[in-house]
Structure formats: structure tokens, C-alpha cells
Amino acid sequence: MALTFRLDPPLTRELRDQLLGLWTEVSEAGGAVGFVPPVDVEDVRAELVRHLVGMAEGRVRLLVGLDEEGAVAASAFLHLNTHRLMRHWIWAYTVMVHPAHQGKGYGRDLMAALADAARSLEGIEAVRLTCRGGMGLERFYASCGYKEAGRVPGAIRVADGDDRDDITMLLPLN
Template identity: 35%
Template structure:
């Protein structure tokens, strides 16, 4: 990344660029290697991460959309992205899940995560959603970040996530009313 002052976005992705699957996979990889809570480990094969990124981009062309993506970029690289998945069943169509909040590790602590999360909330409201949920893992101080953004911790599953052979973390669920 070049100068962090020239980040564009967040932007809603309506028509994904042909390079978006690879750009999203690259961002997922950078965040994973830096220890981010992506659901992958540093030993996850690149092909697996790329396939997941391709699936997210493919979902953008579904009608109705199965996922919504908002991005922030710099030149031709993704600086950050948030992936929002609206509920699909009649009993949960009023809510959505923030599946990923990704910020390039070199751009952490500059407010980009907050901007993306706020943009996701505004977009969710535009979709008619009234609640959002997300889950993250313990051990990185993310609980404090989400609480500061108005998210409420709803529960923990101790040692539910295994990020390394001898490294288990709690899975933590948050919600936010819109």
C-alpha cells in the first residue's frame, strides 16, 4: 500500500471488477498471516482462501443478493472490506450477519475498520434490516473494539476456535440493533 491518506471508500460493490476475487483473496491472506480473525489459519492453502473469495464475489450476482460487500481501496489494492449476509429464512429476514470485517494490517488503527462497520450498518438499514450479528475470537482485543462501536456481547463459547495446535480461543457473539 502506498500513502494511507488516499484510501477511497467505503463503496458498495454492485458490479464486481474481474480482479475482485483475487484482490479479496489477497486481503484475506494478508489479514490471516497477520493473525487476524478470518476463520483461516496461517497454514490454510491459498487455493482454499481464493475459492472462498470467489464464492463471495459470485454471491454478489445472485438475485436477491446472498451477500453484500463494501470495500475501501488504494490504487488497485483492497485496503479493507466488510461482507454482510442478510438473513434468508422468514424468521430472520429482519437481521443480517457481518461475516467479515477486514482491514489491511499495514492500515490498522486508522479508523478504517470503524468506517467499514458504520457503512455496513447504514447499508443494512437501507436493506430493511433491524439487527446485525457477528462473531469473533478472543485474544486480540476485538471485544473492546466492537463494544466501542455499539455492539453488545451476547455470549462466548470457550475454546471453540483452534487457531493453532496448542492455541484455542473463545468464539464471541455480538449483536447491534439498528
């Protein structure tokens, strides 16, 4: 079954709660979305609120992938650049697929929908994202057309003695 993708769905309490649940479950499963397990729901809520504020200010767009029951199974936040010299590309943040849906091709579907959403935005020529090294994510993103554009060795400390590279990936849209 394929997901149905929506850019900028109406932000309801139910959607907010589903995003919070998705982010928490992905984090608890070891997903590289800003946390390491164990994850406190209130920490995740604080980060979600930052994205929601950006949405309210028009700087952030939300892409959700809904399963056959209409529940959020995948999501990504697209952050628009406000700097006048960088408005031609966007950041993709907090790219997530629910652990129960991993291995079904939904990650690849999400990345294709993300690229389509970016193309629908006026003047956007590329998508940038960062990923945590040591998890194989750069290979996944490369298989979706992204190229490694930079790497900062050891920039992400997930635990004492466990530093990971911060890898920047770029997808040109032309």
C-alpha cells in the first residue's frame, strides 16, 4: 500500500499529536532525528514546537505521508532560507518513517514526494539535508539522487566516546 502525501496539511491537534508520536517512536527506535534513546516526550515536544512556530511564521513547510487509515506514517519539514543569497534552496529536516512501516519503500517514496514538494515551490533549485554518519544514511540518500556536499568529522556526539560525522547531502532539482 502506498502512502498519500500532503504538503501543508491543516495543523490540527490530532496531526500535532501524531507528529509528536512519530518523532518519539522513531527516536526510540534509534532513528537519527535529533535524539538518542531513551527519549523524553517533552524534549521531542519542544523541538516540534520550534518547527510549528516556523510553520506559523511561513518559514517551514510540512510534508506528511498518510497510511490507508489516514495516520501519519512519514513526515519531513522543509525549511525555507530567509537569507537573500540562499533563497534558491531549502533544508529538509526531521525526515522520518514510522518504524512499523520501514522496509516497505516508504522512505524512498517520502524522498520523492519531498523533491516534488520542493519543485512546487517558486525559485527552489536544490534540497539540502544533513545526516548522522555511522548509520548508512548517506548511502540511502545517495540512492535517492543526493550527493555528499560536505562532512564534519565527529561533529555529532551521541554518547561519550561515540562521535559521528555530520554529513551534508544535496539534491539539485534541475
